[in-house]
Amino acid sequence: MITKRNKSTADFILAGWLVSIALNLAGHYMLLTDQYTLYPSFIFFGFSLPLVYGPFLYLYIKRQTSPESFSWKYLLHFIPLVACNLLFLSFYLAPFEQRVEIFRHQGKEYETEMLVKLYSIYISGIVYVILSFWTLYRFRKNMVQQFSNTEKINFDWLLYLIIWITVIWGLVLFTEQVNIIYGAVTVFIVWLGYFGIKQVQVFNQPMSVFGSSPEKMDFVFESEVEPIAFVEKKYQKSTLTEESIDDIHTRLMLLLNEEKPFVNPNITLNELAAMLDVHPNYLSQVINSKEGKNFYELINEKRIEEFLNRISLPESRQFTLLSIAFECGFNSKTSFNRNFKKYTGITPSEYQKQP
Template identity: 50%
Template structure:
């Protein structure tokens, strides 16, 4: 039942993704990855249920397929963490798969009865190709899992310099994908039991189905921004316990030192001018109220290069883009709740108007900036006013 569940869910998730609106290249990679995984589980299921005498060719096609798991993981991670597009050169990642099929090429030219006999003899005559394929699988898993981790760590370091809200960035999603693939390869390397290997793979698909549908920008069609909700009294819960409470909610600035910009062509005079224009833009147009504001968006509004804007923010404000924008949001929130009309709405709905897109992120940033929770801050200001 576990194998069948994995097979059915793989193809079902592929269907869900392929019918999704506004698909990205990463979505297409995931569709293909899930479809191949479903087919691979199917070939094992047929072998496990001793149906080699009925589907020998189909089962044989599954033998080299572990070699695609690593490349799919790396390509998906790359496309999710960069603006790069899929290129023909990236097809070379699947060259080991083609070479592996070449090793077993003789098998596919055997007659039906010869293929059945080969499975009954447990692959006798193909010992060397099988051994080469096995070591290639070991190497592929180690190399691609490592490359994916490096890619993800590098991406993590750049987030605070690019995004003003990070709750919708699929960092945990990608991290767990890598962990799952690594776990499967641990079973392959140290357990070497097919039932456990494919059982782990089936569990991976089940996890992917459960966790994936909860991720923004993966399986769903996108959700509208919450609207301001009128109430008689209002308070923002200190936490919402949602999946957005992740390591991505409170990123830290990795490097604001002058050493980082030693090779920059931006003069001090130009930096000061950009900083002045940035302050005017923030005060007059309030771009931070856009929950999806990015460094590129802000740089485009100012007509400057994103790298120069990042340098100005780091050097003049001594903070990251993320911290700057969220501080502006907190300041706007404080300004709005000082008005009498704020009592008509919940605190969190006011926070949404200021550019936050989750209660958890709002509460965390507010306490970081003021040292108080939103409700405590309101109580304190009310007490002082009285």
């Protein structure tokens, strides 16, 4: 992560998370090997680091799924770590021999503070796992408003991260076997290294779908296809007039029918909006209200229409259906088959067998 070129904010967050886990594991190892007599403060600090596991997970997912630029308010998520260590300020300021004795007697005289730290870790884990799940769920649900092909934007990597942390926090909550918990953390690190290297893009190039400068993109967060009445209510504060909506819609359909930008498999709402010289939010509103579809559905419907037009031409008989589908903008067989059946009611092979 450190040697990766063109590091994004998400890369720094993941690197910071890995360093925190490493320090936490190192502290546990030193405790097991009685090295607390040499580094009592370091080990004690390491035991508070699980408080940042949740924030690092949440912020990493947020940076990978949101175009918002980095904000210093993110640092507020680390206040619990600071507050927890301030509770033990008298420990850190105590003479070296006294700190060793506190360790030797398993935190004697700090029972209340230890309990506060423990429950803070419990609460932090639960809250941030829920926040992370919700952030990823919301993004995956709303991808269809921004992207025309979503097969390669599944973010399984992020989902696996959340699941792993959920498992670790489950062990923290339901077992008192510390070695089992740290064993699970160690396995998580090994998995993260293996899966991350296998992913390639995690350690070698920006993984975010927004590229290296997500803050330059206007991202539209809408719900999926909704009834027209709900769409009208949702956009009731929009500054677009009915005349403007009709004008944008007319230009949109003319662009789709004549220039066929949908044959670009990576076409996005932002790019289409730029072609029409309108804001992406306005274009999304027009598509939702006039077509009763989201961006993903409209573009793939046009791709199917283009596919049906092309296979009706005599010169197309020398090509396979899949190769024609790729020329129409699809980037996978699965996506093509799913959308074809959705818009025609039959599979491509069934269509081909028709007289």
